[in-house]
Amino acid sequence: MSNEQFDDMAVLSTVAQLRERELLNESDLESLGSQLKTEWGRQVFEDLKNNSVPKPEDQMLLERFSTAFAA
Amino acid sequence: MEQTEQGSLQEFISFVLPGARADACPAWPPDVFAVAATVMKRNGAYVQCVATGIGSNSRPDPLFERDWPKQAKTVGQTWREAVNDALKTRAGKGKLSIADALGKTCVPDDVKNAWQTVCEHAQVPLEASAPDRTLTRALIQLSSYADEASYGIGLGRIGGANDQFGSAATLFLQVNRRQSFCQRIDRQKARVLGKKHTPQQGLTLRSLTHHLSLCMPWEVEPQWYDLDAPRLDDVLNFLLLPWPLNVNARDFQCVDDTTVRIGPREHRLFKYEREPIAVAKLEKELGAAIEQAFQRVSQLHAIVLPELALTCEEWRIAERIAMKHGVMLISGIIDDVDDASGLPMNSCRIQMMSLRSTAAAMLKPGSEQVPPAYRQAKHHRWCLDRGQVLQYDLGGQLPTALRCWENSHISRRGIFFAHVGGWLTFSVLICEDLARQDPIADVLRSVGPNLVVALLMDGPQLAARWSARYASVLADDPGSSVLTLTSLGMSERSRDGSGKGGSRVIALWKDKLYGTREIKLAGNSKGCVLSLARERREEFTADGRSDGKNTEVPVFAGVFQL
Numbered sequence: 001m002s003n004e005q006f007d008d009m010a011v012l013s014t015v016a017q018l019r020e021r022e023l024l025n026e027s028d029l030e031s032l033g034s035q036l037k038t039e040w041g042r043q044v045f046e047d048l049k050n051n052s053v054p055k056p057e058d059q060m061l062l063e064r065f066s067t068a069f070a071a
Numbered sequence: 072m073e074q075t076e077q078g079s080l081q082e083f084i085s086f087v088l089p090g091a092r093a094d095a096c097p098a099w100p101p102d103v104f105a106v107a108a109t110v111m112k113r114n115g116a117y118v119q120c121v122a123t124g125i126g127s128n129s130r131p132d133p134l135f136e137r138d139w140p141k142q143a144k145t146v147g148q149t150w151r152e153a154v155n156d157a158l159k160t161r162a163g164k165g166k167l168s169i170a171d172a173l174g175k176t177c178v179p180d181d182v183k184n185a186w187q188t189v190c191e192h193a194q195v196p197l198e199a200s201a202p203d204r205t206l207t208r209a210l211i212q213l214s215s216y217a218d219e220a221s222y223g224i225g226l227g228r229i230g231g232a233n234d235q236f237g238s239a240a241t242l243f244l245q246v247n248r249r250q251s252f253c254q255r256i257d258r259q260k261a262r263v264l265g266k267k268h269t270p271q272q273g274l275t276l277r278s279l280t281h282h283l284s285l286c287m288p289w290e291v292e293p294q295w296y297d298l299d300a301p302r303l304d305d306v307l308n309f310l311l312l313p314w315p316l317n318v319n320a321r322d323f324q325c326v327d328d329t330t331v332r333i334g335p336r337e338h339r340l341f342k343y344e345r346e347p348i349a350v351a352k353l354e355k356e357l358g359a360a361i362e363q364a365f366q367r368v369s370q371l372h373a374i375v376l377p378e379l380a381l382t383c384e385e386w387r388i389a390e391r392i393a394m395k396h397g398v399m400l401i402s403g404i405i406d407d408v409d410d411a412s413g414l415p416m417n418s419c420r421i422q423m424m425s426l427r428s429t430a431a432a433m434l435k436p437g438s439e440q441v442p443p444a445y446r447q448a449k450h451h452r453w454c455l456d457r458g459q460v461l462q463y464d465l466g467g468q469l470p471t472a473l474r475c476w477e478n479s480h481i482s483r484r485g486i487f488f489a490h491v492g493g494w495l496t497f498s499v500l501i502c503e504d505l506a507r508q509d510p511i512a513d514v515l516r517s518v519g520p521n522l523v524v525a526l527l528m529d530g531p532q533l534a535a536r537w538s539a540r541y542a543s544v545l546a547d548d549p550g551s552s553v554l555t556l557t558s559l560g561m562s563e564r565s566r567d568g569s570g571k572g573g574s575r576v577i578a579l580w581k582d583k584l585y586g587t588r589e590i591k592l593a594g595n596s597k598g599c600v601l602s603l604a605r606e607r608r609e610e611f612t613a614d615g616r617s618d619g620k621n622t623e624v625p626v627f628a629g630v631f632q633l
Contacts, residue, residue: 002410002411002446003294003443003445003446005443006443006444006445007248007249009442009443010245010249010296011245013299014241014242014245017238017241018238018241018242021238022163022164023158023162023163023169023235023238023239024163024164024169025162025163025164025165025166025167025168025169026164027168028168028169028170028242031242031246032242032245032246035245035246035248
């Protein structure tokens with residue numbers, strides 16, 4: 001039973017919110033990134049990882065998907 | 072711990088936590104709990120938390136002093152603060168990883184002493200370890216300290232943004248693929264999840280904690296999600312739509328004319344299929360039901376449909392409507408297929424993202440894309456025997472002389488627990504899964520979600536029927552409230568022993584505080600709104616610790632006909 005995109009949303013939520021709280025170092029970030037299962041998830045993760053200020057289109061992605069779960 | 076004797080406590084602990092040492096108590100409370108709880112799960116020593124007297128002149132000899140609950144809470148809180156301090160000062164960008172920062176935690180002496188006591192018993196054979204009161208006391212201490220330290224784990228941002236403990240728990244949960252909050256314990260050896268209910272009857276390992284549950288890593292894969300949704304009010308309103316409203320006997324068909332032989336027994340496979348609902352009709356009927364519901368209540372939180380209620384295409388339409396209204400959608404799916412095998416599969420879907428405050432905005436303008444829903448497969452096939460074929464008047468379609476099994480693929484069993492809105496933690500079961508609770512029973516009871524929704528393709532939901540009996544089991548232990556919902560079509564088709572049918576009792580509610588309620592559709596009603604209220608109750612662990620009246624129980628609060 002696949003819930004890959006749903007699961008990736010949960011991982012990305014954690015990345016976005018822990019990064020916002022400045023709790024993530026490089027090793028934690030990579031641990032979370034390695035959990036992603038979809039191409040979409042990996043793309044959003046790269047955007048999150050590389051942009052200190054997300055581009056407008058990334059911001060849209062984040063708003064829509066990546067803060068859905070508590071962290 | 073150095074030498075390993077076969078069958079010793081040391082061998083067992085080293086399996087669960089490789090490299091465990093007496094002078095290095097793990098800093099992360101769920102890890103310590105996992106070690107203590109798995110030992111007690113094996114040796115059963117936890118039963119000693121309730122003292123027994125020897126005779127009429129002998130007073131019970133309890134393991135703990137009178138002030139134990141207070142002491143456990145104090146140690147747990149100190150431990151939580153120590154974890155927060157370590158993470159706050161040492162973890163983050165350009166600093167240590169969360170795991171490494173945890174290693175710098177000043178673990179309270181009481182915890183370290185109990186850990187050391189356990190490790191000093193390393194050479195004791197596990198099977199003979201239960202009578203050792205010193206060891207048992209230390210194991211229960213570790214379990215209870217870890218439990219108190221883990222208050223609110225997996226249940227939103229209980230401690231606010233400054234509660235780094237919660238952030239670390241979320242990180243470990245994701246790294247463990249949402250199956251465990253442990254840091255050092257492999258999820259294939261033991262899993263630790265959050266918890267909503269502590270059983271108040273009987274005495275099991277589950278009786279020992281309020282906040283942490285031990286889920287053994289057997290065949291069922293639990294999934295824990297903590298949705299960041301606005302806090303739910305004390306009142307919840309669920310729109311119950313018992314679709315399909317009519318079920319035709321011809322919708323039940325044998326899959327082919329080949330009899331399947333398994334050993335000496337003969338079986339047939341059957342499928343349920345119906346004509347799809349036209350898009351315009353679906354939009355109109357669902358929209359009308361929601362509109363009618365909003366005439367009676369100002370807030371609607373979920374739309375629930377029974378097992379096999381919607382096709383995948385109909386789900387997509389219903390999902391968009393639910394998203395627009397900010398309402399959660401739960402429904403059984405008729406025509407789902409297993410991704411890996413391509414075989415037909417009875418499943419349900421749950422769209423929770425609609426509960427978020429930005430739900431409507433999450434729909435991209437001009438796009439059909441909505442956030443993904445969660446899918447869960449049914450764990451057991453429905454088997455229609457002669458009695459049921461007659462009960463549902465299907466004798467013209469299915470052979471009564473053979474057992475007819477639902478043509479649904481069974482894959483790896485999983486069950487999800489979703490925490491939403493600050494106080495509701497729910498799971499969904501599909502029909503047979505409520506009656507045949509193995510193999511999920513252990514996980515379900517360990518976590519004790521405060522709401523279980525069972526989607527059925529069944530007869531009327533009468534208090535005397537099977538679904539009420541199994542709902543009572545869950546309401547009793549762990550204490551979950553249970554909603555069962557079937558279709559009006561199946562409810563009306565069902566005939567009792569005297570041939571009487573046409574019942575409109577489409578749902579049943581059971582909670583541990585006020586008991587059972589049959590939910591019957593009146594007159595020409597096509598659905599109803601079930602109102603639930605949150606009540607707080609106090610629960611105690613078997614070692615006497617209170618949860619501070621923080622157990623939240625959804626209870627029946629009314630039904631409004633549409």
